[in-house]
Amino acid sequence: MILISGISNKVIFIFLLFINFIQPSKSADFEEIISSENNLDSKLSSLKISNIKYSQNLLNQSESLLAVISEKENEIVIQSDKQSEINDVIYAEGNVYVSYRGKLLKADNLTYDKLNKEISAKGNILLIFGDQIFKVSQLEYSFISKKGYLLDVQGYINSNTLMEDLSSNFSLSDSNKIEGLLKLEKNEVLNTPDKVNNWIFSTQRITIDGKKWKSNKAIFSNDILQSKQVKLEINSLEAYSLKEELRFRSSLNYLVLDENVSIPFWFGSRAFNKSAQNDLKSSWSIGYDKLDKDGLFIGRKLNSFNLSDDFIINLEPQFLIQRSINGKTKSFVKKGDLITGEKVERDAEFADYFGVKSEIKGKVNNWDLEIVNQINSFDTNKFSDALRFKSILNKEINFLNAKWDKSFYGVYRDRVWNGSLGETEIYAGYGSKLEKKHTWEVKGINKTEVLSLGLAHLKGEALFSKNLVDSPKGNLFYSLDQNIPISVDKPKSKMIDSSYEYIYEPIKKGLSLNTRLAASYSLYDDGKHQEYIGFGFGPELILGNFKTKTFDYTRISIFPYFKLKNGDSIFKFDQISDKFTLDIGFDQQLFGPIMLKSSGTINLDSDSNDYGEFINSKISLNWKKRSYEFGIFYQPHNQAGGILFNLFGFK
Template identity: 30%
Template sequence: MLLTGCISVSCILFIPIEVSSASTRDPANFFSKKEIFSDQGERNQTIFQINDAAIDKQFKTVSSLENKKTLNEAPFLELEIIADSQYWEGDNLFVAEGNVKALLENAILQADKIQINKSKKIILATGNVSFRKGSQYFSANRFEYDLVNKLGTMNDVYGVIDVKLIPKDLNLYKSKGKKENSISAEDNQLREIKLEDGFIIQGGFSSEMENIEKSKLENNSINKWRIKASKILLENDLWKAQKVSFTNDPFNPAQTKIDSYEVEVKVIKDVEKKVIITAKKSYLIVEDKFKLPIGNRKFVSGKEKEKNWVLGFDGTNKDGLFIGRQLRPIQLSDSYKLFMQPQYLIQRSIKGETDAYPVRGGTILSKKVSASTNYSDLFGLEAQLQGSILNWDNNFEADISTFNNERFANGARYSGDFKKKFNFAKVKDLEAVLFGLYRYQIWNGSLGSSDIYTAYGARIDKEGKWANKKKKFEYNVSTSFGTYQGENLAKTGLIELLRVGIISEFDIKYPLNIYNNKDKNRNKITVYSPRPIEPGFSIDTNIISSYFNYENGNNQSSFEIGLGPSLTIGSFTRNYLDYTKLSLMPSITFKGGDSPFAFDNINDLAKLKVNLSQQLIGPIVIKNIYHVNIDSDSSNYGKTISWKSGIILQRRSYEIGLSYDFKNQSGGFNFRLNGFNYKGNPLSF
């Protein structure tokens, strides 16, 4: 992903095609020439038209009429060269010197000196070489390319690239549309920095424990990189570098970078112009202090095809600590990919026994007991199948905690769905979902964990958000019907019933301005935070309503409203206690009727949710989310509904976190590289 942008710039810029000419002997017919004026005085402008259909590989002379016809019909690359001085050395070598600018289709190439060898078809740029187009930028001290043999080199390369926009930005052929003149020769000022994406490695880590609010990730990848390489070799459709360094951090000194060795980049000539990038070994370097081997790397067009280790904790299903290896996806067909994460259950292996399954021969509701393990109990698997068919997106997931035949049925959980967006009348972006579940684990407040043993059905979802002056609104609405099999609430056993219902959730955030807008540290990205910290006070409202009707005649309705303050203080710039985020959300629920199931019966009618994030020292932040029953008339009064705690090492370009869910006895590890979008080209790292 990194190296693609840098090398693609030079490849597409100097695409190996022939130079148009009415005569190969007369350099005057090689270009058209006119004078322009600037504040530096008179300078020459030379226009080269490079066209692969104008002359064959033997450079035979063609007639002026034929050449003109070819030029009119074939697409061509037009190169305008502006310099303090331009001249020919003999009939074959064109030289431009002094503040040389080569203007292409909405792009600019600059150098101290550019030479074009007409007979050898070699282009050489030396001295302060730089290239800019759209979101792509690179600099070097020397660039040379042989148009005939398709070989080239770049020395001392530094670049800023945006993987998503490479196909658009690096199309250098002359377009039929209006030419844009928005290229700035000097664009080194870093500005408009936004946290936009990122790459996450995690196992069992709760997304609620993230300290800084993140946007939704696409493909779990980073699109904008800064890169460095001492030398890059270009060989037709293959590019090589002995070492490439890249960083996701837009600031210097860079907090994280990756050094990759024996890097190869290969273009796949299909409609999407995909690129495969491989490195035989790579190291993640953190703060220029810690160097961690991360193995061989493989990327395809900016989408990570990584192998990663994950660490997690699951005390309910896997007897504690486990380690997993995320394998590269398997392409089963044009539409389907299989993702697999084999796991080794460390704590179960050390204990030599398991507490996660019922007694042998017991029913599905039998109490879990301790039992010895064998080799097949020590391994698990998380798998995911993604694809599409008939314009429906499919997702199937499996979580297997044992391969012991006697326990497999009680150690496997499955879920799957088919999704499709559609519009109905004036309502847009509705989503239809067909779903199926087997042993799907769900948490129902102070009642604890329960399983939906089987379920299948359909639902229609709609979500949205908008802002009105200061207020921010978000909503989710879902209507569903399906057949569910779950634990009976009233007595021991399973029941299977049709359930039809609707549930909606509405959030309102109303900020109150109590801080001085002139605070110099406000709205700045710091060494500790990838987003500006915005001190403030707001009143948050959460409204949830639902109605469900069951096949046996039962129905359950509810209306829940929560209202509470949210406070953020500090700027996260100092080393001690300079960031606090606290929110309190008491809520009350009005309920009618009961569900026959244990998994969805509403039990906690008065609740308090406390969410606290606090910087301790430097990048170390602790976070707690505590939810408790405060209904004095309930038998569960004072009982914890949920309790999650985490410790996070928060830095601008990366984040490391450990979290634990005390009620669900699960936890995990999270490592995140933050991805930024920005304007300007910061200096080399």
């Protein structure tokens, strides 16, 4: 028996824990463990539900913590109040810490059976990989059968840093910071715009069986303040590794809002790898599109397919409800007419009742590629009229000591709304664009500057006829937008606590002035060109804190905008029209989380046939909470609408 006691927190290099691994009779086991460690990077993959990512197998990480100790004992340490060995069983008691390459295991008690290669830990167990935290009441695992379990698991996952944390270093001198990490729910949080990286999760039991881990029900929440507003209940969760990807299965799952409303959704079986960008989106969608789909339609998003290591495809079959009920369609021109002709009412065939939307996403030599197709009928006679296509290849580059977005694109029948000229489209085209966008603040004034240069070859409806014309186009564009505070009560901090039930950041209320300066020059074939200088300014008034139940938030904005133009485009879709417009915005909290949002643009160009009319408009009724927002919207100007749902992230 080896007994070491009396010295608190004594650090012991524990190559003796696994000395039997290097005995000749155990060489096969040792080779397997070393092979596992050498291939650790290839075995690690990620699972993303919206922005949720998981390590492939928590116990695989434990294996890397303990099993390779005999090979690199100078990198692995165990720290505890007391350690002993009896009959080839190692006992560590009191404030046990095991650290290896940034992975930290903390427990009250830990035992390791050297003969049977079984590890057991009990009492206040923590697994910490950088920003990733897992709290467990009990851990059991066999390195021979590769089976085990975790009980009463709670965790905090930062999906943005997960892969980095798995390979980072953690110093035991940082162990005094652990107490600050133990509280998974935070007292104050800061919104992370357009990102949901941090999640709290819990499950009663995770069972490990080889490369598979299972849980009857796992609960996730992006509401790291209280975990009440949004919960994802994932049922019959099973994840297993296959080659260099993680496959994920579940049964019927539920999105639970405010612990009262449960919305079912289905993930089915999916594959996840480093290249897959899987967002949390509802499997079902409902929309309204009068132009292409004759009104109301419903869609069902299928599981993503891996085309290769770098590409995935998303498919959404659609059923066009209103077209099928009416038995008529007015989304296509008369047979034999030009694509730019007037759409006429035609009898709908059975194949007209269905459509599909597809997205292909991936990387090509560090460039991001996205291809979107929309087919609004499966009638082969209407295929060219029913298809819309758009692709973009882009990346961020350094140019002139600044960051620019460089893109190449191609389109087929891309819809464009051009104010009083109405709905039009780019029939076909391809081009390239270089754009720089810069946002900064000077003495409380928020500024956004955009500079872009574009070159393309386009084909579209002519400005003064229904004929199709094509031409190269070069464009130079610049804009500067400013928000100037006049009498604004700026919050002292952007942090929020649980008293902020409806908003993800404090309201910046008061009176401010919005301004915009813009200029554009476009050059076409045969020396034709058009250019304009635009300028506008108008007030924006925000009242209330959006914290009480009724009428505690109001936003009103008025923005007149003038354009001084010269020349004409040869196309209808980019003709500079509506030389004088007025943008109006009005948002109002009605009761609790119920909020009315509206915006529109009035044409004040006296030379226009649509003088005094709304040429752009949107109205929505939203249920707005700190962690999510749900709404129904309609756009009268182009007779389109749908349902929106957003999750908000915090740190």
